[in-house]
Amino acid sequence: MRFMLVVKATKSSEAGIIPNQEHFDAMRKFNDELARAGALIAAQGLHPSSNAIRISYPEPGGKPKVVDGPFTEAKELIAGFTLIEVKSREEAIQWAMRMPDPHGFGEGEIELRQVYEVAEFTQDPEAIARETEMIERVKRKLT
């Protein structure tokens, strides 16, 4: 099963401050350990929200509303993520516990979230077939 270790944004990450060497090394060591355990799927850091956009749908069926960043409430933003593949929730927790404090300054926060498997959405073969067909239609339009 896959889990995502979501690193929350902080004032410093939002200000575009790159973590200092010490933190950088600690994170690299952690990713290295994950890779050597065959558990690492992906790990990425995100730019601050100042060059992000936000798309929302305030009206049902209405047009999307686009807002430029930066966004306030740093704690609700994401600064990066690490995707891992493990055997159990407990194993994922153990890995998450080993992730270094992502920002220092006592601001870091990591959220551990499980990634959905398709089978969890529905067991109904008809629904899966419908979903499949839908994705296929969308893809045909795109290509």
Next chain:
Amino acid sequence: MEESAVHRTIDGIWRIESAKIIAALARIVRDVGIAEDLAQDALLIALERWTDEGIPENPGAWLMTTAKRRAFDHLRRSKVRDRKYEELGREIDSQQEPDWDEALDDPVGDDLLRLIFTTCHPVLSSEARVALTLRLLGGLTTEEIASAYLVPEPTVAQRIVRAKRTLTAVRVPFELPPKDELPARLSSVLEVIYLMFNEGYASSTGENWIRPVLCQEALRLGRILAEIAPDEPEVHGLVALMEIQSSRFRARVSPSGEPILLMDQNRALWDHLLIRRGLTAIERAERLGRAFGPYLIQASIAACHARAHTAAETDWVRISALYEALSQVAPSPVVELNRAVALSMAFGPEVGLEIVDALLQEPSMKNYHLLPSVRGDFLMKLGRKQEACLEFKRAATLSRNEKERDLLLRRASDCAAE
């Protein structure tokens, strides 16, 4: 924390740490069987202590220290025993005080690599190699291995016990193979991992949802190997092949449980993250700038399919060339048959037919249903309907799969009808 929650947590920690610990201990005591026993002892101590006192801040280091202490005790005891032998007049000139510091400081990667080479040692049967690798490197219990392989648990337990005993009996050294033996030994390691993967992959259709565990475990071991032996192109090749094949999991079976062939799969259902990882692994191998081995070539073929957004976009010319290369490096009738299919897609059915006709003499292909099935397909495309019909019927009698047989008979009657 309640007790079962502690146990589940310890399970998680064990899975992260066990291979490292066993590998480090094996280096100290020079015997994987004893190393595993000692590591298990440490685990038992942890289970007892952590249930009462809670889990320590750095559980991995705690386990490692405890396990190493047990290993040194073990060494001291056997030294005392040896000394007694000495008093009895036995010769022991090779005994020296072990270098504790060196034993403690060894980089984990090398130990793990030694462990993989030991569990995949050619003196063991392939079943034993697989079971021992899953157990010592994957941290799987005998019960889990048994259920993944659909065999009774005592069988697996026996296999593992016997494997450990064999390694001790023939004195397999816990070390990396000498340089000149490395390629041959590495191919045995890759073979074990791919065997594991295929066992899960081939049976993942149908009702059985347990066996993908084997695929995931093989993929995980492959990824570990790629990290600790990054200079071996074939390691990346195997990892790439497994990543790309795994990416098709969701698309391989229809909602009603029928297998779906590669060309008919809904490519939107492929796991594009795994495809990306596979392509990256191929690039890593390419950067090493050495000749492509069989895994890397197969991965490159898989990558051609993965890169095509629709089945019609498949680069069959490139795939034909890759099969040509594969038939040079690892020739086999099955590779020839695949090459024929690729060539027919790239250059027309008559080119494919020529290769397939040559395969008709091949004794190992005599009862292989795909040969008449592919030949029938070529003949059909060339408009030789009657011959095609016969081939499809022949393929149907050879096929063991009911759904496939139905399909072949349908094709046979289709050519007869026209």
